[in-house]
Amino acid sequence: MQREKVKQVLASESGREVLVKGWVRTRRGNKNISFIALNDGSTIDNIQVVADNGSFDAEMMKGVTTGSAIGVRGSLVESQGKGQSVEIIAGEIILYGTADPEKYPLQKKGHSMEFLRDIAHLRFRTNTFGAVMRIRHAMAYAVHHYFNTKGYYHLHTPIITGSDAEGAGEMFSVTTLDLANMPKGKDGKVDFSSDFFGKHTKLTVSGQLEGELGALALGEIYTFGPTFRAENSNTPRHLAEFWMIEPEMAFYDINDNMDLAEDFTRYLIRYALDNCSADLAFLNEMVDKDLLERLRFVADNDFIRTTYTAAVEILEKSDRKWEFPVGWGRDLQAEHERYLVEEHFKRPVILTDYPRDIKAFYMKQNDDGKTVRGMDVLFPRIGEIIGGSQREEVMEKLEERMEEMGIPAEEMWWYLDTRRFGTAPHSGFGLGFERLILFVTGMSNIRDVIPFPRTPRNAEF
RNA sequence: UCCUCAGUAGCUCAGUUGGUUAGAGCGGCGGACUGUUAAUCCGUAGGUCGAAGGUUCGAGUCCUUCCUGAGGAGCCA
Numbered sequence: 001m002q003r004e005k006v007k008q009v010l011a012s013e014s015g016r017e018v019l020v021k022g023w024v025r026t027r028r029g030n031k032n033i034s035f036i037a038l039n040d041g042s043t044i045d046n047i048q049v050v051a052d053n054g055s056f057d058a059e060m061m062k063g064v065t066t067g068s069a070i071g072v073r074g075s076l077v078e079s080q081g082k083g084q085s086v087e088i089i090a091g092e093i094i095l096y097g098t099a100d101p102e103k104y105p106l107q108k109k110g111h112s113m114e115f116l117r118d119i120a121h122l123r124f125r126t127n128t129f130g131a132v133m134r135i136r137h138a139m140a141y142a143v144h145h146y147f148n149t150k151g152y153y154h155l156h157t158p159i160i161t162g163s164d165a166e167g168a169g170e171m172f173s174v175t176t177l178d179l180a181n182m183p184k185g186k187d188g189k190v191d192f193s194s195d196f197f198g199k200h201t202k203l204t205v206s207g208q209l210e211g212e213l214g215a216l217a218l219g220e221i222y223t224f225g226p227t228f229r230a231e232n233s234n235t236p237r238h239l240a241e242f243w244m245i246e247p248e249m250a251f252y253d254i255n256d257n258m259d260l261a262e263d264f265t266r267y268l269i270r271y272a273l274d275n276c277s278a279d280l281a282f283l284n285e286m287v288d289k290d291l292l293e294r295l296r297f298v299a300d301n302d303f304i305r306t307t308y309t310a311a312v313e314i315l316e317k318s319d320r321k322w323e324f325p326v327g328w329g330r331d332l333q334a335e336h337e338r339y340l341v342e343e344h345f346k347r348p349v350i351l352t353d354y355p356r357d358i359k360a361f362y363m364k365q366n367d368d369g370k371t372v373r374g375m376d377v378l379f380p381r382i383g384e385i386i387g388g389s390q391r392e393e394v395m396e397k398l399e400e401r402m403e404e405m406g407i408p409a410e411e412m413w414w415y416l417d418t419r420r421f422g423t424a425p426h427s428g429f430g431l432g433f434e435r436l437i438l439f440v441t442g443m444s445n446i447r448d449v450i451p452f453p454r455t456p457r458n459a460e461f
Numbered sequence: 462u463c464c465u466c467a468g469u470a471g472c473u474c475a476g477u478u479g480g481u482u483a484g485a486g487c488g489g490c491g492g493a494c495u496g497u498u499a500a501u502c503c504g505u506a507g508g509u510c511g512a513a514g515g516u517u518c519g520a521g522u523c524c525u526u527c528c529u530g531a532g533g534a535g536c537c538a
Contacts, residue, residue, distance in 0.1 A: 026498085026499080026500095028496095028497045028498070028500055029495095029496085029497060029500090030493085030494055030495070030496095030497085031493090031494080031495085032494095032495050033495060033496065033497080034497090035496075035497045035498075035500090037498080048497090048498080050496075050497090052495095066488095079496095080496060081496055081497065081498070082497095082498075083497090083498050084498085101488085101489060101490085102471085102489055102490080103471085103489095104471095104489095105471070105472085107471080107472065107487075107488045107489090107499095108487090108488075108499055109472075109473085109487060109488070109499060110472095110473095110499080111472065111473090112472080112473075114530065114531070115472065115473090117530090118530095169536065169537065170536090206538095227538080229536085229537075229538085231462095231535095231536055231537075232462055232536090233462095233535085233536060233537075234462085234531095235532090235533085235534085235535090235536095235537095236531090236532080237537085237538085238536080238537070238538085239538090242538070243538095244538060245538095323534090324534095333534085333535090334533090334534075334535090335534095382538095383537095383538095384537070384538065385538070386538075387537075387538065430538055431538070432537085432538030433538085434538080435538055436538095445531090457529085
């Protein structure tokens with residue numbers, strides 16, 4: 001007999017034999033009858049299995065407890081009780097694996113997110129993490145679908161890089177040298193010439209620079225891969241290992257870039273609303289009562305687009321007391337961004353044209369000599385979800401900026417070659433995948449939207 | 462990394478100005494109930510009070526250091 005997924009069984013007509021396999025969420029009942037809520041991960045909903053205890057081996061039935069894995073063959077019938085439309089009257093129960101109730105850490109009752117983080121290997125078996133992981137999958141699929149439909153190519157940029165100049169944060173070193181006995185050069189520094197790659201290599205902090213190389217030949221590309229930042233960040237919005245989506249497009253200026261960023265994020269949110277309704281309904285009920293309303297609002301309304309300079313004026317005119325000073329040339333603090341998004345505009349905001357001195361070397365300089373064509377997309381609750389820019393395509397200006405900021409041009413010869421040979425206007429951005437999932441699920445800590453979070457002092461599992 | 466708060470049973474927490482034998486709910490276990498929905502009811506076991514020092518006749522409670530976690534800030538996606 002063919003096994004069916006709970007999702008299909010729940011959606012199907014009663015009056016037939018079915019076979020399901022999954023994990024027991026709860027078991028209720030008395031001496032004579034058992035009600036088993038069975039979940040197989042295909043949907044947040046459980047199927048109720050009704051078992052006449054007398055018809056089954058008593059020793060086997062003792063093993064059917066919360067967390068155990070079972071298979072059930074039986075007839076699908078209209079439920080006599082309330083709370084579900086159909087249920088399975090068990091004809092045969094196969095006990096695959098028991099879960100000692102005295103030791104199994106998951107209970108019928110809710111657990112704190114902190115506790116579940118300590119048992120991240122088992123937390124997939126909770127309603128919340130099942131929902132989050134199904135949504136995470138749907139969002140990853142939607143990313144690829146979106147770009148494929150638009151003619152973008154998925155480019156696999158390297159995880160291991162020899163470049164020192166990505167400039168997006170502290171990096172993890174990658175080496176096969178003996179850590180207890182590192183070879184030293186005459187200057188006392190580590191000599192990497194005998195290392196695996198013959199040079200000092202690190203884990204990537206961004207695929208952007210390589211992405212630009214692809215875009216300036218293939219037209220439109222995107223990356224979607226892991227990214228590593230060795231920053232000692234302890235916040236609900238940062239991970240040391242996270243996934244980032246970085247589209248890069250030839251012949252796109254900053255306005256085209258903004259159009260894409262907005263269309264892309266609103267598409268993803270609409271996709272979740274259209275395809276993850278059961279999981280979102282659960283999260284809306286149990287995690288964040290405003291979730292669905294917020295998602296619909298963002299999907300249905302245009303983002304505000306304004307400049308850094310205009311934003312500073314808004315902040316200066318407000319009668320709010322700022323913990324950090326506001327002024328042209330200063331970077332916006334979290335409190336400033338939150339005010340703009342959550343109180344002043346009350347919707348997502350795209351800020352552009354930042355002072356050049358607070359942004360990266362590769363951003364295109366404006367004619368005013370003061371600002372660059374960078375853009376940040378700011379979302380309610382989570383702040384910066386996207387950072388991007390039009391890239392500087394003029395060789396002389398790029399070299400000048402690198403010189404000013406101490407970026408070694410000789411190590412970046414391959415990057416500069418794209419400006420040397422057939423340079424063209426181009427743009428791109430980075431979307432933090434986990435921050436997107438945070439927004440879409442209504443979860444409050446980024447460690448709870450990735451299966452196995454890597455944060456300072458934590459690489460368990 | 463900085464600031465604030467927290468760490469007591471498997472989980473979530475209470476524990477008074479320092480005072481006898483450290484409590485509750487849930488979960489587990491045993492029992493009752495022929496249709497339950499986080500079932501209900503009765504009973505029961507379960508503790509190195511984060512760690513190490515210190516103050517005191519006496520420390521879960523006060524002090525010091527450290528560890529761990531959370532929230533805020535910075536870095537950013």
